[in-house]
Amino acid sequence: KLGDGGREPEEVTFCGGGLEAMGWSPEQEVVVFVDCTLNVVTMNSAYDPINEVSLQEDTFGDREFMSVGWGKKETQFHGSEGKGARTKKKEEPVEVDLGSLDRRVKISWREDGELFVVGFLGPYGRAFKVFSKEGALQFTSEKCCGLEVALGWRPSGLWIATPQVLKDKYVVALFEKNGLKHREIELPFNRAEEVVEGLHWSNDSEVLIVRTFKTSTVKNCLYFYTIGNYHWYVKQYLEFDQRILGVQWDAKYSEGRTLHVLLENGQYEVSRWDFAVDHSTGQARSDESLVAVIDGSQVLLTNFRGVVVPPPMCGFTLKNDRQINGVGFLRNPEGPWDSNFFFVVDSTNK
Known part of the structure; x- marks a missing residue:
C-alpha cells in the first residue's frame, strides 16, 4: 500500500x-x-x-x-419450478x-x-x-x-x-x-x-x-x-x-x-x-392503450383496451433485425397522426 x-x-x-x-x-x-x-x-x-x-x-x-429421510426427489416439493421439476432431464x-x-x-x-x-x-x-x-x-x-x-x-x-x-x-x-x-x-x-x-x-x-x-x-x-x-x-x-x-x-x-x-x-x-414505461396516451377512443416492452430484438405489444394479459405474454410481437434500445409513441394531440403510431431505435441509433 x-x-x-x-x-x-x-x-x-x-x-x-x-x-x-x-x-x-x-x-x-x-x-x-x-x-x-x-x-x-x-x-x-x-x-x-x-x-x-x-x-x-x-x-x-x-x-x-x-x-433426513425425505424420500426421493420425485416426491418432494419443488417450489416455483412446479411438478415439471420431477421429470426434468439432466x-x-x-x-x-x-x-x-x-x-x-x-x-x-x-x-x-x-x-x-x-x-x-x-x-x-x-x-x-x-x-x-x-x-x-x-x-x-x-x-x-x-x-x-x-x-x-x-x-x-x-x-x-x-x-x-x-x-x-x-x-x-x-x-x-x-x-x-x-x-x-x-x-x-x-x-x-x-x-x-x-x-x-x-x-x-x-x-x-x-x-x-x-x-x-x-x-x-x-x-x-x-x-x-x-x-x-x-x-x-x-x-x-x-x-x-x-x-x-x-x-x-x-x-x-x-x-x-x-x-x-x-x-x-x-x-x-432508470426504468420507463413506453405507452400510448390512451385518451381517445381510437387509442388502443398500447404498452410496448423491449426484449432484445423484439417489441412485445399489448393493446390494453382490448385484452389484458400478464407479462411476459403480450398481444402481439414485432421483430427487428437488430437489438432494440428505445420505443416512443407519438404524443402531439393536435397533429394528424394516429396516437397508436410509434417508432423504435435500434442499437445502431436508426
Whole structure:
C-alpha cells in the first residue's frame, strides 16, 4: 500500500508463490487473496491473517447437506419450478479437455460482506466454493459441465451467476449459495460467436449486465438484463469498438443506477439508467392503450383496451433485425397522426 505521504509504497504482507486473484469486501474490512497454489487467504484491513484454506481440499464445507429421510426427489416439493421439476432431464455433458480450460481465479462478494465466492478450475472442470468472511468454507458447487470464468453474486444474495456452455445453448447459470443450480438465462448468441467476459449486477439487484466479446466483429458488448415474472428481458444493448477494461456500478445510493465504463483508449463513460414505461396516451377512443416492452430484438405489444394479459405474454410481437434500445409513441394531440403510431431505435441509433 501507499505510505502516509501517498508516494512511497509500504510492504504490508508477502506472498511468495504469487497471486491469482484479490478482492476486498464491500465495507473494506476484509481482503481475500488466492495464491498460485490455490490457497484462499483472508486478512483484515490491517493485513493480519484470519484464515487460510486450500481450494484443492476435497471437502464440501461446514454447511454440508445431511439426509433426513425425505424420500426421493420425485416426491418432494419443488417450489416455483412446479411438478415439471420431477421429470426434468439432466444436462447433457459436453466433452471438454481440462487442459484447454481457462485457469483464471475469480472472487465475488455478497453485498452484505458476510460471504464471498471463489471460482476456479478443479479436477472435474470449473467450480466454485463459498466462504464466510472469516475464511471458513461453507459450500461447494455441484458438478456442472461447461462453467466459465466470469462470476457475479447478486447483491440481494439470491443468486450466484456464471456463464455455462451446454450442448445446444449458451446460458448464464444462476446458482443458490448452497451450490445448487436454480435456473438459467439463455443468451441470444452461441459460444462460437460471442464470449461472456464479465457479469455485473446493479446495486439494487434489478439489472444484470452481461459483458461479452464478439469474435466475428472484434467488438465489446454490454447486454442489460432485467427480470419480470421469471422471464429475463434484454432491455439495452451497447457496442464498443475499443476493448472494455472495466465496468462498475456506482456504490453510492444517491447516484441510483449510475454506470462507469473504462475503455482501452482511455475513454471514460458515465451513464445513469432508470426504468420507463413506453405507452400510448390512451385518451381517445381510437387509442388502443398500447404498452410496448423491449426484449432484445423484439417489441412485445399489448393493446390494453382490448385484452389484458400478464407479462411476459403480450398481444402481439414485432421483430427487428437488430437489438432494440428505445420505443416512443407519438404524443402531439393536435397533429394528424394516429396516437397508436410509434417508432423504435435500434442499437445502431436508426
